[in-house]
Amino acid sequence: MQYLEGRKYVVQAIFLAVAMLFAGRLFYIQVLDGSYKLAADRNTLQRIVKIPYRGLVYDRNGKLLVQNTPVYDLLVVPREVKQLDTARFCQLLQLPIEDLRAGLLAAKKYSRVKASPLVQNLSTSELAAIQDNLIDFPGFRIEARMARAYGTQSMAHALGYVGPIPATWVDREKYAKYRPTDFLGISGLESFYEKELMGRRGVQYRMVNVRGIEKGAFRGGEFDTLSVAGQDLHTGIDIDLQQYGEMLMAGKRGTVVAIDPKTGEILAFVSAPAYDPAMLTGKGLGNRYMELLNNPERPLIDRPLTAIYSPGSVFKLVNELVAMQSGAVSANTGFPCNQRLVRCTHNHEYPSNVSIAIKQSCNPYFYQVMQAMVLRGRSRNRFEDSRLGLAEWKRSVQSFGLGEKLGVDLMGEKKGLIPSPEYYDKRYGHHRWTYKTVYSLSIGQGEVQVTSLQMANIMAIIANRGYYYTPHFVRSIGQSGPLPQFQERHTTSVHSRYFEQIIPGMQMVVGRGGTANLASLEQFGISMAGKTGTVQNRHGADHATFAAFAPVEDPKIAIAVFIENAGFGGSSAAPLASLMVERYLRGKVVRKKWEEWLPGSADRFVKRHH
Structure with missing residues (x-):
């Protein structure tokens, strides 16, 4: 009996322990742990x-x-x-x-x-x-x-x-x-x-x-x-100027980029052909995107940022500045128009100084300017002398923001190309090329490649006499200013005094007898400095370009126009840029008859105005 009585207490103790265990667990679940309640809540949350x-x-x-x-x-x-x-x-x-x-x-x-x-x-x-x-x-x-x-x-x-x-x-x-x-x-x-x-x-x-x-x-x-x-x-965009530029570029392929030199703010950014931004919003966005993507005119290409071109004669200004800084030439240096060196498309007087050479855009002159800068006897070996000279030239040219991304506030920017000695070593072999191999760089042809944004920035640099702010769209985010990188001043390797020495020649370009006389704004009391370019194109008609800034005394706009297959820069790109500058500085355009002819060919434009 005592044995059975002992077993009874053991069983009771076990039941009591189990009961206490369940009670404790239930208390924990209901009072201390809220996870189960949260799980229940989620069913109705x-x-x-x-x-x-x-x-x-x-x-x-x-x-x-x-x-x-x-x-x-x-x-x-x-x-x-x-x-x-x-x-x-x-x-x-x-x-x-x-x-x-x-x-x-x-x-x-x-x-x-x-x-x-x-x-x-x-x-x-x-x-x-x-x-x-x-x-x-x-x-x-x-x-x-x-x-x-x-x-x-x-x-x-x-x-x-x-x-x-x-x-x-x-x-x-x-x-x-x-x-x-x-x-x-x-x-x-x-x-x-x-x-x-x-x-x-x-x-x-x-x-x-x-x-x-x-x-x-x-x-x-x-x-x-x-x-x-x-x-x-x-x-910093002036939407009225932007719309005007897109109207002028209707029916063309090319770009117009305008910058405020004092701040680097982009005033206009025209890529032609263009499209309505509303096409890529709302129902059916994917289908409309594919339509644009498959359009043979390729309107989705952001040409100012991603299309790279030979800069043509606009690049002569950079070469002249670099050569002057190196001491190879001065503002009063003259060279003959020796067409045995390179063909010259203009009939003109002897370019006795840099201003006349810029006005006449003399190819042989700038051939000899760059030759004087590259071949300076740094080595008795003519191949090594060319390598050393070109390396120095590249370093100076790169200080203009060329051959690298400027850092604009858009994705996908191309950096272009400023070729190095290593580039030509790889192409021709070490000590197997000289200046005569690469002379086309002197007139902005050959391997040198730039974007339209970089070309407009070159004009901003000249307008500022040697420095620039990274081109950017956004001047203010909320109540603050632009991003820090757009407030930093970048200085070229060329002293400001040399910029002053090339500007008179650039003013002569848009004056009487200059290659861009159609772009003159003298009748409005606006002084402009610019440079034309006609870029050779292996795949068709030459491209036309013109870059300028105005007013010369107090620059407010730097602009670059590049029109594909449009022929001479002075008869197509220059008048278009002139209308853009007139629109921005005066707030209106009175030369309406010019607008009518811009969509036509360069030849018709010239015949009408001569």
Whole structure:
């Protein structure tokens, strides 16, 4: 009996211990550990990400270029879709059943428990049709967001566009905070200033019932966070000048870039042919992008930034400055127009100094200028002498921002090419080339390549007598100024006094008897300094270029025009640049008859005005 009595107490103790264990566990779950309650809460919680108001974009005069407009997307959570009446659903949305099936399949592949976009950019009628019936389709919901709208049909290449984040970007660390359903800047300023424009997301938690109907804020909004609007961008662009430049370049291929020399702010950035920025927004964006991509005129190419050209005779100015700085020549150095060295397209007097040589754009003169700079007897070996001289030349030329990216606030900039001795060693062999091999560099032909942006910056450098600020679009982010790198002054290796010595010749270019006399603004009391160029083209008619700045005494605009297959720079590019300068400095253009002839050929233009 005593034995049985002992076993009874043991069993009771075991039951008591088990009971206490369960009671303790229950107390922990219900009182101390909130994870189970949170899991239960999640069954009735809806997490709503609040996309901030994207920053706006303005021109230099406060004109609105890019704004926001509300649009609506239909999202789906695959796990929550129950007994979907596909026929009725497709009828309400006027959606092909194949598109619905493909959309649901893509959503399931992404996640069965997370929302995915099914139909984006719903029209007003589509929104009205589905919104009142959404209660009958569990798993679907409407989400509002802001899309871009444009106050201009110009400047598409620089503004860029906003689109859905590409699938290949989602796994990149840079885009770790983005959801596959998010939109972001894909190109242009929208991409470069994505962080500033986007702002900061907010989150709201809402209680919903089993039918998905909202029942109010969760815990009074204790866990909600506010979104922070993106910062506005105030650019240096003069949109009136931009639109005027695009009008003048209609029907052409080429570029117009204008810069404020004092700040580096880009005033106009014309890439022709162009397109309306509204084409890359809203429903059907992908299809319209493919249409532009397959267009034989290639309007998507950002020519001022990515098309590289031989600079032609504009480059003679850089070579002259570098040679003067080296002591190889002076402003009063004269060379004969010896066409046995290189062909000269102009009949002119003996270029007895640099001003006359620039006015007449004498090829043999500048051949001999660069020869004097490169071949200075640094070595008795003529091959090594050429190598040493060209290396010194390259270092000086690069100080003009050539042969490297300037660092403009757009992605995809090309750096061009300033060839080095190593470049020619690789091409011809070590000590197997001399100056006669590379003489075409002296007149801006051959291997030297620049972008139109770099060419405009050369004019800004000359206008400033030896320095420049990195060209940029944005002059102010919100209430602050431009990014720090755009406030830094860059100085060339050439002393300011040499710039003063070439400017008179540049003024003669646009004067009576100069190669760009059609560009003169003397009748308006505006002094301009410039240089024409006719660039040889292996694949067709020569390209025309002209670069200038004005007024000479107090420069406010530096400009470069490059027109493909347009012939002489003085009869096509120069008049166009002159109209742009007139429009910017005077606020209007009175030479309307010139506008009528610019879309025509250079030959017709010349005949009309002679």
